[in-house]
Amino acid sequence: MQRKKKAIVILGLQWGDEGKGKFIDFLVLSLSKVSKLLVARFQGGSNAGHSIEFNGRQVVFHALPSGMLEKNTQNLIGAGVNVDVVSLKKEIEEIKDIAPWWKENLFIAKEATVVVPTAKLIDNAQEKARGKGKIGTTGKAIGPTYSDFYGRTDDLSVYEAVDEDVFKKRYEEIKKSHLDTLAKKYSFEIDEQELRNQEEEFFDGIKFLRTLNIVSSASFTNTSMKDRQLFAEGAQGTLLDVRFGSRRDVTSSHTTSAGACVGLGIAPQSIGEVIGILKAYATRVGSGPFPTEIGGTRAYAWSGNHKRADEENFNYDINDADPLHQEIALRTLGREYGATTGRLRRCGWLDLPLAKYAIELNGVTKLGITKLDILDTLDEIPVCIGYEGYDGVDMDNLHNVKGIYKKLLGWKKNTRGLTSYEELPKEAKDYLSFIEQELGVPVAFISTGPARDEMIEKIPII
Ligand code: IMO
Ligand code: MG
Numbered sequence: 001m002q003r004k005k006k007a008i009v010i011l012g013l014q015w016g017d018e019g020k021g022k023f024i025d026f027l028v029l030s031l032s033k034v035s036k037l038l039v040a041r042f043q044g045g046s047n048a049g050h051s052i053e054f055n056g057r058q059v060v061f062h063a064l065p066s067g068m069l070e071k072n073t074q075n076l077i078g079a080g081v082n083v084d085v086v087s088l089k090k091e092i093e094e095i096k097d098i099a100p101w102w103k104e105n106l107f108i109a110k111e112a113t114v115v116v117p118t119a120k121l122i123d124n125a126q127e128k129a130r131g132k133g134k135i136g137t138t139g140k141a142i143g144p145t146y147s148d149f150y151g152r153t154d155d156l157s158v159y160e161a162v163d164e165d166v167f168k169k170r171y172e173e174i175k176k177s178h179l180d181t182l183a184k185k186y187s188f189e190i191d192e193q194e195l196r197n198q199e200e201e202f203f204d205g206i207k208f209l210r211t212l213n214i215v216s217s218a219s220f221t222n223t224s225m226k227d228r229q230l231f232a233e234g235a236q237g238t239l240l241d242v243r244f245g246s247r248r249d250v251t252s253s254h255t256t257s258a259g260a261c262v263g264l265g266i267a268p269q270s271i272g273e274v275i276g277i278l279k280a281y282a283t284r285v286g287s288g289p290f291p292t293e294i295g296g297t298r299a300y301a302w303s304g305n306h307k308r309a310d311e312e313n314f315n316y317d318i319n320d321a322d323p324l325h326q327e328i329a330l331r332t333l334g335r336e337y338g339a340t341t342g343r344l345r346r347c348g349w350l351d352l353p354l355a356k357y358a359i360e361l362n363g364v365t366k367l368g369i370t371k372l373d374i375l376d377t378l379d380e381i382p383v384c385i386g387y388e389g390y391d392g393v394d395m396d397n398l399h400n401v402k403g404i405y406k407k408l409l410g411w412k413k414n415t416r417g418l419t420s421y422e423e424l425p426k427e428a429k430d431y432l433s434f435i436e437q438e439l440g441v442p443v444a445f446i447s448t449g450p451a452r453d454e455m456i457e458k459i460p461i462i
Helices: 020-031 085-095 115-132 141-149 164-184 192-209 217-224 259-264 298-306 321-334 352-362 396-400 425-441
Strands: 005-012 037-043 050-054 057-061 074-077 106-109 213-215 229-233 271-279 282-284 346-348 365-369 378-387 401-409 443-447 455-457
Touching: 005 020, 005 259, 020 037, 020 050, 020 229, 020 271, 020 365, 020 443, 020 455, 037 217, 037 271, 057 085, 074 217, 085 192, 106 217, 106 378, 115 141, 115 164, 115 192, 213 217, 217 259, 229 298, 259 271, 271 352, 298 346, 321 346, 352 378, 352 425, 365 425, 401 425, 425 443
Parallel strands: 005 229, 005 271, 037 074, 037 229, 074 106, 106 213, 271 365, 365 443
Antiparallel strands: 050 057, 282 346, 378 401, 443 455
16 A cells, blocks of 8 residues: 655644745645645635735635645645635636636535525624624634534535435525524524525525535545645634634634644644744734734724724834834734735734744644744834743633733844845844744744745755
């Protein structure tokens, strides 16, 4: 029997939006030259937004794996994913012209759960009911769909959806139960016409799903791994993990490397590398503790009450003495606006205690640092090295901690687009070395801009 190649898991170490899509895309491109690949999503759903630049055009993937733009790469939407058929269909429409091979290269796990329209209404109703304690979900029915799956009651599998008769019966049962919950538990008023429109799109999406390659996640992945390199592509980030993240202000899936095992059907020993993606600073969308948020509660209130357009005409200096202005400047420079929802991302400094926690949870072997170039104009760069009166991290106490910062010297030079480590200014190298030393994991990649080739490969992955 042929020996399987060890899998590479790539995931975010922060609150999502670390720039994972770009790294996967880069690795897919470079490694597809030496090996056949399988790129797989193992958790989450259309709540993810992975931006990839392709020939100057920005493509955002939500549910699709990031290997779709490569001709000889297989892509799997694994068992642990929530499949939103409406969003999936739209996504595919958008890439058909640049990925004419999409159909033969895309595989959907029959064990995956299908998102139904009424689950989105429940997401909505739950957020309303949470009032001030709302999570700020993406509204893509992630929580309700996973709850239904784990509750083993109102879930619809891909396997059931592709069988016309089973689907009809099952869908009606689920819809009835959801409407009942919405009425009785949430006194939620349904817009009947709106629901009918959504159902129409949904049924179209189900028909479309039936035309795709439906496979069994575990057997497909393990067989494919005999002659393909598996990239398991994480969505969201470690700190949004349903169990080990900041409780309730999280997503509903396992975003850690263990999630790749249960979300695809592979054994832990089959994972060879875990690449952790860390943005050179930090961002968070939605509610929840964020110890290094620049401007603290003032900035939090601002980001909840404003839109991108409100900030477009500001021209604050990144070195502004007012932290809120500095935060806005960083957001504008880093284009930190949600790819899925368009919301303002809250911005903060790099938090090393949390990064250490994430590295330990995932068994990270190499680091990828993104958006280094965004820090180019800072005089000095604060990095959180610990919390006052505290050792390590207690996720339940994250609301109350106060960060201790070390200020590193800024490089004040342009690093955008650099491709060799030697070209980096001394202070930028110092910043990276400091991260490596504190975290005890080598930096393999550094992204210096959004385009595919704006990347430094410091250590080869394979
Ligand atoms: P990518 O893959 C950033 C956040 C939401 C909310 C919480 C729960 O682009 O990094 P959910 O809709 O999942 O129930 O929302 O999780 N969130 C993300 N934040 N990037 C993402 O994905 C996210 N997906 C969900 O803002 O706080
Ligand atoms: Mg995102």
